[in-house]
Amino acid sequence: MKKYHFYSIPSTGFLALFFMITAPRVNAQTVTIPINTDSYTLLLQTDRNNILKTVYFGESWSAGAVPDRYRVGNGVSGDVPNAVYTPSGTWSLSEPAIQLTHADGNMSLELEYISHSTKDVDSNVRLTGIVLKDPVYPVEVTLYYKVYMKENLIEQWAEIKHNEQGDIKLQKYSSADLFFTESDFYLTTFHNQWANEMQPNESRLTRGTKVFDSKLGARAMLLQTPDFILSFGRPASENEGMVILGQLAWSGNFKLEFEIDTYHNLRFIAGINPYASEYSLAPDQTFTTPSLIYTISGNGTGEASRNMHDWARKYRVLDGEGERLTLLNNWEATYFDFDENKLTGLFKGARELGVDLFLLDDGWFGNKYPRNNDRAGLGDWQPNVKKLPDGVAYLVQEAKKEGVKFGIWIEPEMVNPRSELYENHIDWVIRQPERPEFYFRNQLVLDMSNPEVQDFVFGIVDGLFTENPELAFIKWDCNSVIYNAYSEYLKKNGLPQSHLYVEYVKGLYKVLERLRAKYPEVPMMLCSGGGGRADYELLQYFTEFWPSDNTDPLRRIFIQWNNSYFFPSIAVDNHVTNWGRQSIKYKVDVASMGKLGFDIRVDELSENDLLFCKEAISNYHSFKDIVWHGDLYRLVNPYENDIAALMYVNEDKSKAIVFNYLVNNLAMNTNTTNIKLNGLDAGKQYSVKEINLYPGTNSRMSAGQIYSGDSLMKIGLDPGLNQRRQSVVLELTEVDN
Ligand code: GLA
Numbered sequence: 257m258k259k260y261h262f263y264s265i266p267s268t269g270f271l272a273l274f275f276m277i278t279a280p281r282v283n284a285q286t287v288t289i290p291i292n293t294d295s296y297t298l299l300l301q302t303d304r305n306n307i308l309k310t311v312y313f314g315e316s317w318s319a320g321a322v323p324d325r326y327r328v329g330n331g332v333s334g335d336v337p338n339a340v341y342t343p344s345g346t347w348s349l350s351e352p353a354i355q356l357t358h359a360d361g362n363m364s365l366e367l368e369y370i371s372h373s374t375k376d377v378d379s380n381v382r383l384t385g386i387v388l389k390d391p392v393y394p395v396e397v398t399l400y401y402k403v404y405m406k407e408n409l410i411e412q413w414a415e416i417k418h419n420e421q422g423d424i425k426l427q428k429y430s431s432a433d434l435f436f437t438e439s440d441f442y443l444t445t446f447h448n449q450w451a452n453e454m455q456p457n458e459s460r461l462t463r464g465t466k467v468f469d470s471k472l473g474a475r476a477m478l479l480q481t482p483d484f485i486l487s488f489g490r491p492a493s494e495n496e497g498m499v500i501l502g503q504l505a506w507s508g509n510f511k512l513e514f515e516i517d518t519y520h521n522l523r524f525i526a527g528i529n530p531y532a533s534e535y536s537l538a539p540d541q542t543f544t545t546p547s548l549i550y551t552i553s554g555n556g557t558g559e560a561s562r563n564m565h566d567w568a569r570k571y572r573v574l575d576g577e578g579e580r581l582t583l584l585n586n587w588e589a590t591y592f593d594f595d596e597n598k599l600t601g602l603f604k605g606a607r608e609l610g611v612d613l614f615l616l617d618d619g620w621f622g623n624k625y626p627r628n629n630d631r632a633g634l635g636d637w638q639p640n641v642k643k644l645p646d647g648v649a650y651l652v653q654e655a656k657k658e659g660v661k662f663g664i665w666i667e668p669e670m671v672n673p674r675s676e677l678y679e680n681h682i683d684w685v686i687r688q689p690e691r692p693e694f695y696f697r698n699q700l701v702l703d704m705s706n707p708e709v710q711d712f713v714f715g716i717v718d719g720l721f722t723e724n725p726e727l728a729f730i731k732w733d734c735n736s737v738i739y740n741a742y743s744e745y746l747k748k749n750g751l752p753q754s755h756l757y758v759e760y761v762k763g764l765y766k767v768l769e770r771l772r773a774k775y776p777e778v779p780m781m782l783c784s785g786g787g788g789r790a791d792y793e794l795l796q797y798f799t800e801f802w803p804s805d806n807t808d809p810l811r812r813i814f815i816q817w818n819n820s821y822f823f824p825s826i827a828v829d830n831h832v833t834n835w836g837r838q839s840i841k842y843k844v845d846v847a848s849m850g851k852l853g854f855d856i857r858v859d860e861l862s863e864n865d866l867l868f869c870k871e872a873i874s875n876y877h878s879f880k881d882i883v884w885h886g887d888l889y890r891l892v893n894p895y896e897n898d899i900a901a902l903m904y905v906n907e908d909k910s911k912a913i914v915f916n917y918l919v920n921n922l923a924m925n926t927n928t929t930n931i932k933l934n935g936l937d938a939g940k941q942y943s944v945k946e947i948n949l950y951p952g953t954n955s956r957m958s959a960g961q962i963y964s965g966d967s968l969m970k971i972g973l974d975p976g977l978n979q980r981r982q983s984v985v986l987e988l989t990e991v992d993n
Contacts, residue, residue, distance in 0.1 A: 288321045289372055291384060291401045293408040296552045298401075300340055300386070308369040308388065309338040310435040314498075315554065328437055328521050337517055338435040341388060341399055341414065342525075343367045344428075351465065351515060353433035353525050354414075358393050359422035366390050367397055380405050381571075394419040402547075407567040409551040416543040426535040430527030431504060432548040436488070437521045443514055444485040444492055446818060448477055451806040453787035454818035456895075458491055461516050469511040469529050473686075473738025473757055474669060474701050475788040482510045482791060483822050485557060486524070494558045494890055495934075501560040502550025503822060505792040508761035509533065532741065534754040549792055557821060558934075562887050565824035569885065573795045573827045574772075574780075580800065580826060580884065581612040581661060581729060581779060582873065585855040588807075588833045592619035592628050595643045599651060603658040605858025608866070610873045613661040613729055615853075616651065620644055620664070625674045631698045634670055635677030637716045652724050663729025663779075664720065668713045669764065670699045670736055683744040684709050686756070694739040697785070701738050704767070705759030706745035713767045721775055730778065732798070735785040768797040781829055787815070790823065800827045800851055807855070808836030809846040813900050813917055816849055817890065825904070826884035831855045832869075840865045841950045842917070842983040844872045848948075849883060849902060849915055852876050864951045872948045879913045879947075879987065882906045889934035892916075898923035899977055905935040909965070910990040912936060916975040918982040930972035933988075936965035942988040944973065956981065962991055 285306070291298040299312035301322055311322040328338050337350045344352035345364035357363050367388035374384040386399045395418040402411040412432045418424050444458040445468050459466075468484075470476040482505075488498040504510045509529035516522055526548045537543050551567065553560035569576035584606040590598060599616065606614045619640075622633025626640050633640075639647050648664065655662040671677050671685055673693065678685060678700075686701045687693055693700065702709050721727055743756045782789055782798040786805035795801065801823075804815045812830065819828055830847035832840070833855040840861070847853065852873070861869065886904040891914075894900035898920040905912040916931060936942065941962050946955035956976035963973065968988075975984040 286321050287369060287372070289384065289386065290317060291403060291410065292316065292382075292405075293403055293410065293552065294405045295408055295554065298410065302369045306368040307336070308340045308367075308386065309336070310340055311338070313434075313436055328435075328519060337519075337521055337523055338437075339367075339433070340386070341367060341397055341430075341433050343390075350517075351513060351523065351525060352428055353430040353527075354397065354416070354426070355428040355530075356395070357425040357427065358395070359420040359424055362393070364392075365395065366392065370396075377402075395424065404567050404571065407551060407563045407570075408553065409549065409563055409567045411547045411549050413547045414545045416537065416545075417541065418537065419539050421539075423536040423538050426537055426543060428527070428530045429535065429543060429545055430525050431506075431545040432524070432526050434524040434526075435521060436486075436524070437519075439488040439522075440490070441514075441516070441522050442487040442491045444487070445512075446481040446483050448479055448481055448787060450478070450786050450788075451804060452811075453804045453806070454481065454815050456818055458485075460491075461514055461522065463516045463518070463520075465513055465515040467511065467513050469531070470509050471529060471531050473508060473741060473760060475734050475737050475784045476506075476508050476510065477784070477790065478737060478788045482506065482512065482526075484512060485560075485821060486514075486522075487557075493556050494893070495556045497556050498552075498554050499557055499560050500550050500552050501557060501564060501821060502548060503792055504546060504548050506546035506761065507764065507789060507791050507794050509757050528758060531757075532754055533757050534752065535758060536752055536755070546793060558890060561821050561890075564822060565888060568792065568795070568824050569826065572792050573824070574797055574799045575777065576824070576826065577885065578799075580851045580880075581663075582851070582876070583613040583615045583663065583729070583853045584609060584611050584660075584858070585615040585617055585831060585853055587617035587665075588835075588855040589857045590619075592630075594619065596646060596650065600654045602858070603655050603660060606655075606660045607658040608858055609854060609869055610877075611660065611852075611854065613663050614655050615663040615665070615729060615731060616648075617665040617731070618667070618733075620648070622675065624676050625672070630672075632672050632674040634667060634672040634699050635675040635702075637666070637668075637719070648720070648724050648727075652726050656726065661728035662724075662726070663731065664727060665731040665733060666716060666720075667733040667735060668716045669702050669704060669734055671702055672699050681712075684712070686738055686741060686743065686760075688740040688742045689744070691740060696736040696739065699736050701736050701760075703743045703745055703756075703760070704763030705743050705756055706763070709745075710763050710767050714770050717771055718774065721778070728778065730780040731783055731802070732780055733783045733785070734789055765793070768794070772797050787819075790819070795827065800829050802829050806835065807831050807833040807843075807847075809838050809843045810836060810919060812836075812846050813894055813919060816846070817894060817900065817902070820888060820890065820902070824884075825850045825888065827851075829853055838982065839950070841868055841872070841948060844869060845915060845948055845983040845985050846917070848872070848876050848985070851884075852880070867951050868948075875947050875985075879911075882911055882913050886912075887935050891931055891934060894919040899929070899931075901931045901975075903933060903935070909935070909937040909940065912942070912988040914975070914986040914988065916977055916984045916986070918977045918979070921979075930974050932970065932972035933968040936968055936988070937990075938964070938966040938969060940965045941991050941993055942968060943991050944968075945987045945989070946975075946984060947987050948983075948985040957986070 297317035343365035551563040625632040627633030783802035828850040892901035
């Protein structure tokens with residue numbers, strides 16, 4: 257029988273010291289696996305017991321193996337906190353990454369290194385798979401590290417399988433188990449509320465475990481997002497310092513655990529939330545965890561975000577490098593109160609503004625239970641014959657006559673109890689049959705683990721496209737959390753109820769997979785009662801997301817600012833609405849930092865407001881390429897200043913667009929501060945022009961002034977913000993030397 261040697265021998269300080277100064281011993285079979293990005297290395301190495309551990313994280317490592325003397329504790333506690341995927345029930349007494357019960361009821365697991373292989377997917381992407389096995393039970397875990405070299409980004413997940421005599425039960429099945437040492441750690445996480453999404457919270461990690469999780473089922477991000485920024489040695493800053501910025505890409509319950517141990521090491525375990533989710537895994541079945549996606553930067557959050565944006569556009573967001581449609585939405589213009597005539601009247605406004613598409617929001621469906629408010633009709637996806645006697649097809653055609661495309665809102669995973677769907681298919685609804693129902697926005701959630709429900713949801717979208725092949729856009733909403741988690745389908749099929757949270761999400765992905773196989777291109781907006789869903793697993797199927805129902809432009813600056821850490825602006829939808837007291841100019845300028853939309857009555861705009869909007873949209877069409885595909889530089893942080901400033905620079909640094917806002921209405925005089933630009937070519941000359949001027953106003957920037965990139969970045973320029981000029985947009989264009 258093999259004996260394991262950890263730190264169990266000494267019980268006194270003297271012996272511990274003796275143990276630590278024993279000559280370094282690099283085992284002949286030591287296997288070292290570097291996970292390299294262009295600039296950083298995550299180094300994994302086996303110890304003498306063949307346990308794979310994290311032994312280094314930092315700037316590129318090329319020195320081969322790390323001496324076996326490498327210690328992450330004082331050697332007496334029995335802990336080995338740096339295993340790459342910590343098992344439980346054997347030698348590890350740390351928080352496990354994986355925990356299970358074997359088919360025979362035994363709860364111990366050991367994972368030894370078996371093999372690894374690396375292949376180049378292309379010149380930028382490298383995939384390493386590492387096989388770990390239990391020497392006693394036929395359980396195997398493969399850890400995957402997909403590295404996007406240039407973006408310094410790692411996508412990490414695990415696959416679990418076994419070959420036992422019966423099912424094993426997985427109690428915990430994390431995506432990643434990371435280990436860092438030799439630093440103070442500062443963690444920023446993001447907290448959500450309806451209309452107050454992505455509120456950052458940064459704190460220094462102290463001993464113990466900090467847990468960020470969701471148990472909400474659908475709309476999992478209502479209170480907390482799976483995004484994080486981990487900063488080494490100092491609070492996160494924009495242009496300096498080592499940071500890791502990332503997200504668990506999972507659209508259901510998630511759990512992020514950050515533990516500082518006795519020796520000041522940090523363990524970070526991320527994965528699906530094990531809460532009420534024990535998963536029975538049959539022999540020969542593979543459980544694949546979602547991905548933890550993180551990018552590393554030694555130059556602060558600015559570079560980390562640009563890494564993430566580049567990666568997202570190129571590899572993840574649907575059509576991330578493509579185009580988007582500007583739009584006019586009717587939600588705030590009409591709410592549920594509309595009919596065919598009112599809508600076709602609004603189409604004219606879309607044409608007049610010069611946007612690409614009209615988006616019909618909630619309220620167009622339901623007959624026995626018309627959707628005239630949010631208490632009825634959800635689930636009955638037939639056009640309401642009173643409101644829309646000629647159906648959706650007529651609207652598509654009428655919009656076309658005005659030269660605009662047509663899109664539509666759906667919320668296909670949900671149902672109102674007052675609906676025909678509920679009456680006919682109560683077994684499709686997540687609810688406890690013996691308990692009173694509990695509602696969120698008067699609705700319940702359909703059981704996406706049920707293949708019949710998956711067919712139904714697929715059919716809603718498929719039906720809309722079959723009947724209206726010219727339908728050009730879908731807004732896919734998801735307003736409710738899951739209460740009373742119970743699945744009639746799982747019960748009928750003898751499957752554990754504890755599969756529901758996981759199978760819900762997998763069912764949703766299956767539907768989207770089918771839809772994208774049939775309709776690969778049509779743009780879809782991910783919405784969840786505002787910003788309740790914005791993860792990189794769903795964004796494979798969606799072109800964009802709705803970050804918040806809060807469209808007050810002042811609040812929105814902060815919401816957009818925080819989303820910009822993780823998401824490229826091409827994926828973030830911003831609408832100009834009646835929220836907020838700011839001028840229409842301020843609103844349009846803010847919404848232009850992303851995908852621009854409107855949710856207003858165009859016929860109620862004053863002559864000058866309309867004139868301004870038309871010109872600003874035409875300007876937007878001229879610079880949107882830089883906002884969508886360029887590099888973002890966050891210049892002045894609105895949390896620390898009376899102003900906010902952000903800029904986008906195109907690839908060859910010949911054009912840039914700079915947005916400046918006054919964010920503190922009490923600030924009387926801000927124009928003494930120059931704003932230093934970033935990302936320009938120091939050797940180039942740029943002309944600076946103010947655009948989006950409100951009719952009748954003049955710019956305070958001297959026309960035609962030329963600046964060098966160097967001076968714009970070192971000295972900066974003053975956009976002249978003040979109480980009467982609360983928002984200033986500047987366009988920079990390279991001029992010949
Ligand atoms: C959610 C969305 C809104 C709107 C309404 C419609 O709240 O976030 O944008 O679509 O639903 O009911």
